[in-house]
Amino acid sequence: IILDGKFRQVEALGKEYLLVEKGGKKGLYHRSGEMALKTNYNAVGNYENGYVSTLINGRFGIYNYEKKVFLSTKYEKQLKPLGSRYFIGSKRSGFGLADLENKDATSYQFDEIRPWNDSVALVLKQGTWKLYDIPGGGHLIDGISDFSELRKDNEETILLIKKEGKMGVLSNLHGLIVGPTFDDIVNVGTVKNPVYFCEKYIKEADFYVVIYYNAEGKILRKQVFTEPEEYAKIYCG
Numbered sequence: 001i002i003l004d005g006k007f008r009q010v011e012a013l014g015k016e017y018l019l020v021e022k023g024g025k026k027g028l029y030h031r032s033g034e035m036a037l038k039t040n041y042n043a044v045g046n047y048e049n050g051y052v053s054t055l056i057n058g059r060f061g062i063y064n065y066e067k068k069v070f071l072s073t074k075y076e077k078q079l080k081p082l083g084s085r086y087f088i089g090s091k092r093s094g095f096g097l098a099d100l101e102n103k104d105a106t107s108y109q110f111d112e113i114r115p116w117n118d119s120v121a122l123v124l125k126q127g128t129w130k131l132y133d134i135p136g137g138g139h140l141i142d143g144i145s146d147f148s149e150l151r152k153d154n155e156e157t158i159l160l161i162k163k164e165g166k167m168g169v170l171s172n173l174h175g176l177i178v179g180p181t182f183d184d185i186v187n188v189g190t191v192k193n194p195v196y197f198c199e200k201y202i203k204e205a206d207f208y209v210v211i212y213y214n215a216e217g218k219i220l221r222k223q224v225f226t227e228p229e230e231y232a233k234i235y236c237g
Contacts, residue, residue, distance in 0.1 A: 002033045014047040016065060028052065028063070036065050046078060053078050062087060071102045083118030086134060097121065097134060105134055116157070117172045129161075131170075141176065151191050158194070160185060169196055169213070177217040188212075195220065210234070 002018070003010065009021040018029040020039060027039030037044065043055040044063075054061040054073050061073035062081075071079060077090035079098070086097045086105055096108035112124040116131060120140065123132045129144035143163050150169070151158040157172045161180055168180030178185060182198040189195035196213040212220040223234075 002031065003029055013045070013052060014050065016050060017047070017052065019044055030065050037063060041073075049081075051081060060089075069100060071098060080115075082113070082115045082121060085118060086121075088113045088115075088121075095123075106132070106137070120172075141170070150187060150194070155192075167198075169217075171215075174216050177215070178213050189215075 003020075005020075007020045007022050011019050013019040013028070016031055017036065018031070020027050020029060022039045025039045026041045026044045027035070028037035028044055030036045037054065041054050041056055044052055046053040050064045050066055051069070052063050054063055056073040059073040060075045060078050062071045062079040063069060071087060071089075075089040075091060075098075076093070080088045082088050082097065086099055089096060089098050089108075091108040094108040095110045095113045097105040097113065099105045110123045110125050114122040116122045119134050121132045121134060123130050127145075128142065129147060130142040131140040132138075133140050144161050145164075146162045147159040147170075149157070150160050155173075158177075159170045161168050161170050163180035166180045167178075167182045167185045168176065169178040169185060171177050178196055178198055182200045184199045186197045187194045188197045194215050198211045198213060200209050201207075202209060206226075208225040210223040210225065212222075214220055225234075
């Protein structure tokens with residue numbers, strides 16, 4: 001017997017849980033038969049990889065039985081895991097991070113937070129994106145005005161970034177692959193095996209510099225073009 005009792009409703013939630021309802025409140029049992037959450041919640045749901053969201057009186061928390069994670073319902077929006085140690089939450093209309101002990105890891109000052117790796121977040125504040133070092137509390141890279149995703153999967157995230165009007169390439173595995181000093185960057189390889197064609201125009205000397213980088217930021221080739229017609233023959237954009 002996994003579950004024995006009187007409930008208004010019982011349904012599966014993911015592969016780990018049974019969601020129960022009694023007296024208009026929701027609770028949770030683990031598949032082992034152990035009670036995970038008492039029937040005190042207005043809602044329990046949004047299952048993802050063992051995590052479930054909890055809701056009491058308009059405030060959100062998050063729970064994971066296997067990982068022994070239980071953040072109380074004190075957040076204004078649904079929590080999202082960031083790596084294995086932090087959670088993105090919202091208080092007072094700003095976003096911040098909480099840790100596994102349900103303590104604030106940052107202040108709630110950001111307009112948006114996106115996961116980067118286990119200890120770094122991509123944060124937006126006043127229209128500018130920054131890489132924020134969570135344990136250290138400082139910015140690794142700031143001043144990013146815009147970015148687009150060149151790759152995003154379970155192995156790696158790669159962004160084409162723009163800073164002060166110049167372009168660069170940033171990876172959550174290899175860091176800053178190409179510094180934001182170029183006028184144009186094109187991947188002439190593949191998504192998983194990229195080769196970055198990077199071009200900058202030197203106005204004072206009226207010539208183009210082209211540098212090819214591999215996936216880890218190693219320079220493969222350098223070229224200088226003094227004639228526009230010559231450069232146009234190799235341009236990949």
